[in-house]
Amino acid sequence: MYKIATLNKISSKGLERFSDKYTIVEDSAAADGILLRSQDMHNMELPENLLAIARAGAGVNNIPIEKCSEKGIVVFNTPGANANAVKELVLTSILMSARNLNSAIAWTKTLTENVPKTVEKNKSQFAGHEIKGKTLGVIGLGAIGVMVANAAKDLGMDVIGFDPYMSVQSAHELSSSVDLYEALDLILPKCDYITIHVPFMENTKELINEKRLNMMKEGVCLLNFSRDQIVNEEDVLKALDSGKLRKYVTDFPTDKIVCVEDAICIPHLGASTEESEENCARMAVDQIMDYLENGNITNSVNFPTCNLGVCTSMGRIAVLNQNIPSMLGKITGILAERNINISDLLNRSKGDLAYTLIDIDSEVDEEELKKALNVKGIIAVRVIQ
Numbered sequence: 001m002y003k004i005a006t007l008n009k010i011s012s013k014g015l016e017r018f019s020d021k022y023t024i025v026e027d028s029a030a031a032d033g034i035l036l037r038s039q040d041m042h043n044m045e046l047p048e049n050l051l052a053i054a055r056a057g058a059g060v061n062n063i064p065i066e067k068c069s070e071k072g073i074v075v076f077n078t079p080g081a082n083a084n085a086v087k088e089l090v091l092t093s094i095l096m097s098a099r100n101l102n103s104a105i106a107w108t109k110t111l112t113e114n115v116p117k118t119v120e121k122n123k124s125q126f127a128g129h130e131i132k133g134k135t136l137g138v139i140g141l142g143a144i145g146v147m148v149a150n151a152a153k154d155l156g157m158d159v160i161g162f163d164p165y166m167s168v169q170s171a172h173e174l175s176s177s178v179d180l181y182e183a184l185d186l187i188l189p190k191c192d193y194i195t196i197h198v199p200f201m202e203n204t205k206e207l208i209n210e211k212r213l214n215m216m217k218e219g220v221c222l223l224n225f226s227r228d229q230i231v232n233e234e235d236v237l238k239a240l241d242s243g244k245l246r247k248y249v250t251d252f253p254t255d256k257i258v259c260v261e262d263a264i265c266i267p268h269l270g271a272s273t274e275e276s277e278e279n280c281a282r283m284a285v286d287q288i289m290d291y292l293e294n295g296n297i298t299n300s301v302n303f304p305t306c307n308l309g310v311c312t313s314m315g316r317i318a319v320l321n322q323n324i325p326s327m328l329g330k331i332t333g334i335l336a337e338r339n340i341n342i343s344d345l346l347n348r349s350k351g352d353l354a355y356t357l358i359d360i361d362s363e364v365d366e367e368e369l370k371k372a373l374n375v376k377g378i379i380a381v382r383v384i385q
């Protein structure tokens, strides 16, 4: 029986996919697999027997990836599963800020009497503009950025974008009328709206700072549905104060930004729709089950994609190792010494890490094999039989 711990509320549409080989446990210390959303795992002690973590969502900056890789814990996410939900909230936010809706609604709610007359007398203070013909800059053209760019085009906006690492799939899905730029700094002076859709990593920390804010048009609206640390908040506060930024829409409010009038603060709702929560949970559960039962890896952020289908041979050996020379030779050599015949083998690498799946024609003693494979470069060995 595999033990699964959930660190956040996970949609029942996902959890009900677990077969009777699984049990949901309260105590994560005993877990083979962990399912979570945004719970911060950085200060958590990783369970001794933990094999996999599945993030039902996109961002994995709440998970200590490097530590997981060292311990042979495969970390999954669910690319694209919540992208439509985020796209819809980004579009809502662009329209909301164009028409000053947050301030207008808040003001209307303060009225107590003579409402119709007061509304007509004062409404001009909230007059806005149309987004048709305005320029939107999209930073990061992955699952969300592409959807936002295409939808904004459909609403009549001019859309320009920047993504130096765009995938073939994104390039294929992006509308051909979106102009791509080779440097972020080139798009900044052209935009009326700028929306950020990059992961939070060392090289995206404070991607938007004073220097870049100064390059933007006067009165631009900045939208951040990625992570708070991608912008330098002090610099954003100054830009709001000076009027350089007309609005800052953020899905990641902080103590400092929450009370600022022209900051539109949303309580991290980008992925919080029924549909998105279900999509993410289904994908996360399917991926973790396929890994635990068959050793297959799909959508891992630390180990390579590797799939030998459902295991139908006598056994399957799964080896997580460093991507260094002669690993495969050592593994197959140790099997040959034990007279174990290999019926299928797949070896894939991703950066410094590699993964080898080997189907074998006879049973093997897992503990004895683990001892034999306790050599430099091997991170973890598992036998599925």
Ligand SMILES: NC(=O)c1ccc[n+]([C@@H]2O[C@H](COP(=O)([O-])OP(=O)(O)OC[C@H]3O[C@@H](n4cnc5c(N)ncnc54)[C@H](O)[C@@H]3O)[C@@H](O)[C@H]2O)c1
Binding pocket: 057, 058, 059, 060, 079, 080, 082, 083, 086, 139, 140, 141, 142, 143, 144, 145, 162, 163, 164, 165, 166, 167, 170, 197, 198, 199, 200, 203, 204, 225, 226, 227, 251, 268, 269, 270, 271, 272
């Ligand atoms: N607000 C929410 O609820 C919510 C929901 C989903 C995702 N997110 C955040 O949005 C991020 C993006 O999600 P996604 O599903 O589009 O991910 P994704 O991986 O599909 O796309 C990210 C894109 O950013 C690009 N990129 C990376 N570094 C870049 C840089 N320095 N400059 C420009 N582009 C760069 C990548 O090439 C990729 O195309 C997530 O990592 C997460 O932090 C937030």
Ligand SMILES: O=C(O)[C@H](O)COP(=O)(O)O
Binding pocket: 037, 038, 039, 056, 057, 058, 059, 060, 082, 268, 270, 271, 272
């Ligand atoms: O990166 C993500 O997928 C989002 O930030 C969603 O986070 P959540 O699952 O906690 O809503």
